[in-house]
Amino acid sequence: MQTTLAGKIALNGVGVHGGVEANLTFKPAAADTGIVFSRTFADQSPRRISVSRQSVQATDLATVLGDRSGALVSTVEHALAAFAGLGVDNAEVEIDGPEVPILDGSAAPIVAAVDTVGVAKLSARRKYLKVLKPIRVENGASFGELTPYDAGFRLEVEIEFEHAMIGRQRFAGNLTPDVFRRDLSKARTFGFLKDVERLRGAGYARGASLDNTICLDGDGVLNPEGLRFADEFVRHKALDAVGDLALAGLPLFARYRSFRGGHKLNFQVVDALLADRSAYAVVEAPARSRREGAELAVGAPVLAYAPER
Known part of the structure; x- marks a missing residue:
């Protein structure tokens, strides 16, 4: 529900x-x-x-x-x-x-x-956007892609930075409340000391501090407490992807893969999906039955209305 x-x-x-x-x-x-x-x-x-x-x-x-x-x-x-x-x-x-x-x-x-x-x-069934065919956006060496996936919503996010503390990192997992709490929610935003002056001059990062941002200089992390996860950087990118893909307006039945992505790329994928009415369908959550006090899902998501073609 x-x-x-x-x-x-x-x-x-x-x-x-x-x-x-x-x-x-x-x-x-x-x-x-x-x-x-x-x-x-x-x-x-x-x-x-x-x-x-x-x-x-x-x-x-x-x-x-x-x-x-x-x-x-x-x-x-x-x-x-x-x-x-x-x-x-x-x-x-x-x-x-x-x-x-x-x-x-x-x-x-x-x-x-x-x-x-x-x-x-609440008393109404949950609706989902079920991805029916691959949707891919490429920006140079970066890409984001939604593909059909019937087991909920899966994230496969990979990043690459030329910094010794980051390098190439990957997060993959099916999104559930437990996974989000444990693996993604605590991952903090990050930035580079060399970019601070330029960003502030452009009107950005004026509220950034070591209390709310992982700051990297040429050698490592400036935050005295260090990292919360060894791969906190990709976990935060995955967290951002969860938030950006929510701009679709409904939860997804899909697999999302991205490489060197960010807010702009994530939204471009949402935009490309919703621009192609043959690429998705809106489905309702399956009915549930009670057996010995437990709620058990019955069947697959059912079609609420098809995309216009």
């Missing part, structure tokens, strides 16, 4: 790029609401935007959502990853600043907050 939050959550922090403080509130929402951001202002009415392919305005160094009036909220990927990773289908997200707080640079604080209130089932 579809899910939502079982209670309200409040978080606070600064945005990694703008450095502006914001208050963030997650609230339960009705079935078929999806994830909706509501930006509140001191001098005007709130503006709302539903997470979808059409709401994406930029994906260069962060995912920015907006409408015809302009950008509404940026750096939404960690919140979207937490919702998708924990299986939260519907939520209202209120924010009073231009950027979702970076918190500790990972999705772990959001996961911990969700876990304090829990996830509630």
Whole structure:
């Protein structure tokens, strides 16, 4: 069944790029609401935007959502990853600043907050986007690819950086709430000391610090506590992919492979998928039956409506 939050959550922090403080509130929402951001202002009415392919305005160094009036909220990927990773289908997200707080640079604080209130089932069946044929986007040596996969959603993410602490790393696994909590949620964003001055001059990374970003210099990691995982870098790229692919608007039945990807490439794959109505179908979760108090899935996802061809 579809899910939502079982209670309200409040978080606070600064945005990694703008450095502006914001208050963030997650609230339960009705079935078929999806994830909706509501930006509140001191001098005007709130503006709302539903997470979808059409709401994406930029994906260069962060995912920015907006409408015809302009950008509404940026750096939404960690919140979207937490919702998708924990299986939260519907939520209202209120924010009073231009950027979702970076918190500790990972999705772990959001996961911990969700876990304090829990996830509630709703009365409507969950819908999925079932990928029917391969969709691939290439940008030079980088690529992202969605292929049919009937066992849920699988990630196979590979990165390559010319730095001794990173090199070539790969993460592969089927996404479940347990896998997301254990293997991905704690992985932090990262950057290079040599890029800081250039990024800040361009209006980015103004809220970045060793409290919320892994910083690499020419020799190693500057953060005194070191890494949370030996391959934390690829795990964070996989976390970002979970959040970026949530821009499809529904959870995926698919395998996602990427090499040297990022926000822009991840969204390009979503965009390419949804642009080809023969490449996917919307399916409903299977009916469930009760046997000795346990819920058992019966059958495969069933077609809700076919793509237009």
